[in-house]
Amino acid sequence: MTGSDRRPGLRRRDFLSAVGVAGGAGTLLATMGALGLTPAAQADSPYRAPRRSDFSLSGRSSAKVVILGGGIAGLACAYELGKAGYDCTVLEARDRVGGRNFTARGGTTQTDVRGDRQTARFSDDVYMNTGPGRIAQWMVTLDYCRELGVPIEVFTNTNANAFIYNEAAGMREPVRYRTAKADMYGYVSELLAKATDRRALDAELTKADKERLLDFLQDWGAIGGKAGSRRYTGTPRRGYSVDPGAGDQAGVPLGPVPSLSKTFADGVGRYFSFEFDYDQAMLMFQPVGGMDRIPMALAREVGGHRIRLRHVVTRITGGPDDVTVAYRDSNGEQRQITADFCVAALPPHILARIPHNLGADVQNALRAWQVDTAAKIGLEYRSRWWETDHRIYGGITETDLDVEHFWYPSHGFHGRRGILVNYFYDEHARKYGDLSPSERVRRAVAHGVKIHGEKHRTELTNSFSVAWHLIPHIEGAWAVPPVGTPAYRLLGKPAGRLYFAGDWLSHLTGWQAGSFDSARLVVSHLHERALSH
């Protein structure tokens, strides 16, 4: 998942790059890195999973661990600790593992905190990832897919044929990414080439720099040479109204080309940098068959007997040598479990509501995370008209509408049916959250028609929506870590024999990779401690 204000991924991107895109801190750190001056914590020390031989060789025995929460962080802890034979028990409040990694299929039900119950009526061959939907190449999540044997395929995060539509800017119809890019880059090239010709940049550019820059701009912006006054007058990169074909059909390039002022005023360029972001740049990936293939595979490895669903934690009591966790089991009975260690892999705001004896500092720290929300509306269609009518095979259409992003499916190309997903954040997610499921769909479809025409309404068959602040036991999309504060530092350490884990304790909040990385860190510390006592 990814937070955003106007431009996709903005909120998250800002966090990811908090080390300094604008202020120069990034450069500072980079320079430090080049000089070997970065802090030890930054060192790229590869994770080493616990092994059974760690205990057998040391003559020690493994420990009993109770894990609160069967989301990615909790499951990953149980999986990694299980490699060394730890006796793990996972308590999960919901009726399924995975946490926010929640894939809706035909028959999936969800009752929100208001009591509104939805059942997805999707066809057998489609699904909707209501939580995380994409994985970057560098993320540890892919390593887990490899290790667990979860097949992956490309997630189509960007598509030249998808649309951009800024209603507030006065755009009357959507424009394709490829067209918007050709025009923006064309005008940027024209302007920079002219300024170079006018010697406005002589202080910055040598003669050789200038020649190379002008060569680049001519190719990259498809502008005329000096004789052509460096003008941008359109390019077939914009697309064609009649495609090139056989015989006489040379193709008719799409026209007319909007003016520079119109192109800038439409604001189409605001979406372009999304695809440069370290966490959003293509290529991206998804598990074949649904994102929940990951928690399903983890649960398989951990073993079903270690995972207790519909078990709600009611009290946490840390002692000098153990931790006792009281819970209400799936039959409504009050029970408790005592273990050598506990890993609390719940969202901080949920954890903060559970009575405990971990102290006021811990309780105050748990309140230091700001919790954001997000929503997804999945619309199943009886035909894949976006492929046949618009030639859009995957990707994301970006808009300034309150439903923000339109995700076309990255799987099932040419299939019978498919699901479009609107994905949006914060105030928009709260606004839609306030509506009934059917009202959400009505409103979303009214927007979609502006992009795609009437088929966005007439071909609709089923829907399912999730507003994450309304999902019981989760109540949010992600929590923004107060990095660098005493609160963040405090919960990065164990409270006695209780460890905290989750993407909220990482620099990758809202990403499964943050949960995996956090789980690995906790497992490493816990294991080191178990071996040293």
Added chain:
Amino acid sequence: MTGSDRRPGLRRRDFLSAVGVAGGAGTLLATMGALGLTPAAQADSPYRAPRRSDFSLSGRSSAKVVILGGGIAGLACAYELGKAGYDCTVLEARDRVGGRNFTARGGTTQTDVRGDRQTARFSDDVYMNTGPGRIAQWMVTLDYCRELGVPIEVFTNTNANAFIYNEAAGMREPVRYRTAKADMYGYVSELLAKATDRRALDAELTKADKERLLDFLQDWGAIGGKAGSRRYTGTPRRGYSVDPGAGDQAGVPLGPVPSLSKTFADGVGRYFSFEFDYDQAMLMFQPVGGMDRIPMALAREVGGHRIRLRHVVTRITGGPDDVTVAYRDSNGEQRQITADFCVAALPPHILARIPHNLGADVQNALRAWQVDTAAKIGLEYRSRWWETDHRIYGGITETDLDVEHFWYPSHGFHGRRGILVNYFYDEHARKYGDLSPSERVRRAVAHGVKIHGEKHRTELTNSFSVAWHLIPHIEGAWAVPPVGTPAYRLLGKPAGRLYFAGDWLSHLTGWQAGSFDSARLVVSHLHERALSH
């Protein structure tokens, strides 16, 4: 396939956009289109396949058609004509259908025109598309995949994590696309923002234009504001030397940032426009399991009994009411077939060698196509080190080496093995074509080590290479149509009862879509004629 000189796709792109990226003719046509002034031939008249009822309703009977060549154009003709019950026979000189659509798997053999025989020793789970490898969303090829039930998946034409390497520019090591883009776009933004601040563009920009442009540049180029002198000083978009992770691991942005002069001198920007091209922009696609799933599906629909392999055409004799084709069959026997119509779906330079009575004009016209070549070298590795070591899951590394492009596989992610493909053109393809298969591999691997290190050599297990000018009965990668000449016009019409078909008679040469479109055009004309007589 795609021709290129220095920059990928250049040759082809130039052709596709011959209507005028530079000269203004594109704009002219686009304007004409907007005014409804484009020629009738440009009208977007949807193709209508022949039907059996066309004959039953008219009381006419369908005709016998002999089709020369079982490549995409020939098979598509047989498939489309077959829908109306035409009695088609396809004569194919090679031992397989598909023509240049040729997928090499374990056991595939190929003997070139010099007599050099290769057998691919690839593992069961990998393959190599030696000819066409990618399909754009708008191309009719995808419609055939849908109609024929050939599943498709994303072809990874661009990847932010792939490399760029220009040895001649003095680069000492490859740089990732994402890093090169961040730096080029950062410096372009800095320069244009400065020029704007200096009022060098006041003639072009209103106050509102300026504000919008500067807002765009700040976000898109990740540059500082006016107070920061608009400077580009790096951005996490470049990548990280230590990724962001859990706890204290904020990540270490990749450094140091090269100077503007170095960035320009490295010439990394020359590859950026490739992904804007109408025929190359992502998303692109490929059939699951190999490109030859398309000819295999066509052949299945046409019926094996209608397709004769290892049948070499030796003479074409057109008459007033029929066409007689003499051939040498798979047993070496000389035979002939007479049909109401003939479709010659062979490359023009191959057709030109076959004796015929179609006249000197036809013979001269067939010589008007310039034939380009291309080569692919497939290298199978015992591990997918590009995924594990370089975090490159698909995409293409671009270089100025003679092996030009390095394609990482778009399928089999996380699999046991995989095949890297070098793809290159013209003089480079001829140079490698002159080498023995093992010498080709030795040379290609020596280059690959510069990009990927020693694993490019040490993990290699098998290889297979194709230099298209050396493949019997094809002898080229694509033929460049002399669009607008009498020769092109002449062969766009039938010579008596013989029609010409192929991508060489389209504005999409080297693309399967050109073959399909050409086949449809010929089928439409032939069918109209059959119905009117």
